[in-house]
Amino acid sequence: FSVFPDLLLMQKNVMRKQRNWERRPEVKKSQRKEEKQRKKLNRQSKVNVSIKAITKERLEEARGAGLRLCVDLSMTDCLSKSGRLIPDPGLYGCNKKALQPFRVFLTELKEDSLLYKECVRMNDGFLNYLIDVTEESWFHLFPSEDVQFYVNVHYVSMLALEYVEEDKVYILGGLVDETIQKKISYTRAKELGIRTARLPIDEYMVKWPNPKNFHSKNPMFEILLTFRDTKDRTKALAAGIPPGKGYMVASAASTDIINPSEEL
Template identity: 55%
Template sequence: MDHISSHLACDLPLNGVSEDMDLLHIDVEAEVVDTKPGRDEALCSKNVLRKQRHWEKQIAAKKSRRKEEKQRRKQNREEESASTAEIPHFTKRVMKAITRERLIGAQATGLKLCVDLSMTDSMSDKEISRLAGQLRRLYGSNRKASRPFHLFLTDLKEGSRLYKECLRMNDGFLNYMMDVTDGSFLSLFSTETIVYLTPDAESALETVEADRVYVLGGLVDESIQKKLSLSRARELSVCTARLPIDEYMVKKNNPKNFYSKILAINQVFDILLKFCNTGSWTEALQMWFPQGKGYVVAQEAS
C-alpha cells in the first residue's frame, strides 16, 4: 500500500507539470499563430478600403448621371408643356382620332424613314428582344410627333424571331400605322434616294430632305462588331451619312473614361424628329443624345 501511494504521489506532480507545460505550449503556439492574422488583417483592410473607395466613386458617378438625366427630363417636360400650353385639351378618344389622322397624313406626304431589319439572323435572343423594345419606342415617338414620319420596316419576315418578339412585347403591333414588308428596302425605293445612316460614315448629315429616304440599320450588337451597318450600306451601293456628333459635340470627363457614338435606333430617330421640328442640330443633340455616352454639346455650338 505504501509503495502504491508513493507511486501515485510521484505521478501527481509530474502530471501537474505536464499539464502546465501543455498549457504553456498552447499559449506559445497561440502567440505564434496570432502574429500572422495581424499581417493578413492589415492587407485585408487595405483591400477593403481600396474596394470601398472604388465603390464610392462608382456611386458618386451614378448619382451625377441620374441628376443630369433628371434635369434633362425636367427640361424636356417644360419645353413640351410650353409648346402645348395653348393647345386645347381633348378627350382620349378625340386625341386618338387626331393622332390617327396625323399618321395617315404622314403616310401620304411625310418624310420617309425605314428600318432595315435584314441583319437580325446573327443576333442573340437578348439582342432581338432589345431591338423589339427599340421599335416600340420609335413608333411611340412618331405617334406623339406633331409632324410624324412615314415609317417602313423592311426584311421583317412573318414567323421570324423578331416578328414573334414584337407581337409578344408590343401591344397592338399588327395595328401599328407603318408599312411592313418582308422584302428589301431596295424593292421600295430607288438607290439614288436612299441615305443609310451609320455612325461610321465619313459624311455628316446636314439636313433632312423630303425627296430622300433615311434608312436605319436595325441592329443591336452587344459584341460590338465594328462597321456592320457601313458594310451593309456599301454592299448595297447606297449613300451613307452619320449624325453630326463630331461637328457639334465634344468629349466630357467621366469616371469610366467611356465614349461612344453608337445609338439605339429610337435615339437616332428622336434626334431626327427634334431637328426636323427646330432646324437645330444643337437643340436636337442637347435634348436627345444620351448623357452616358460621354459627349456634350460644345459651348461654341450652343
C-alpha cells in the first residue's frame, strides 16, 4: 500500500515542474522587460548627469569670461504691486539652455525687498543660481565705456540693436517704460550718457492689428541669446516673440542695418 503515496508524490512533482516550465517563458520575458527598463533608466540617468555637468561648466565659464548681460531692477518700485510680484522664472532657464550663456547680473536687488523674497519663493534653488546678484547699481558696477546699450523692448529708443559685441555690457531695462510712467528707464539712461537701443522689431517683423503688449525681460533675454547662438535676427525675434502676440517675421529687412560703432 505504500506505493500509492509515492506515486501521488511523483505526480505532484511532475505537475509542479510542468507548471514551472509553463511559467518560465513568461517569467523570462518579464525579467527581460524589467532589465531593459532598468538599463534604459540607467542610460537616461547618465545622460541627465552629463547634461547637468555640461550646463554647469558652460555657466561657470560664462561667469568667468562670458558676455555680460545685466538686468536692471532699480525701478521696480515704479511698477504696480502685481508687477513687482512677478520675478522672471524663465530667464535663468533660457540661459541654462543656451550654447553660449551670458554672464547674468541682477543689480539693485536688495535682500529685504519683496522682489528678492518672491524670487527665492518662486524659483527653486534661486540662491544657488550661477548668476551675480548685487544691491549695487549697474552704473557703479561697470565702467561707462564698457556699457554699450541700455536695451528696451521697443518703441522708445530710435536705434535698433543689430549687433552684439562680446566685450560690452548690455543692460536690460524698459520694463517700466510701457506703464503709466512713460520712458523712465530710457530717460535715466540718457541722463547718465548711456546709449540706448530697442529690439529691431519694426525692421524685421510685421505688426498685425491690435497686437498684445509684452513688457517682460524674458523676450529680450531669449532674443539676445538666440541671436548670439545663431547670428540670425529673424530667427532670434521669432524665438522670443510668439505669433500670438500679434507679430510675424517679415520676409526681408525693411531698413538698413545700423552699425553700433556709429554715434547717435
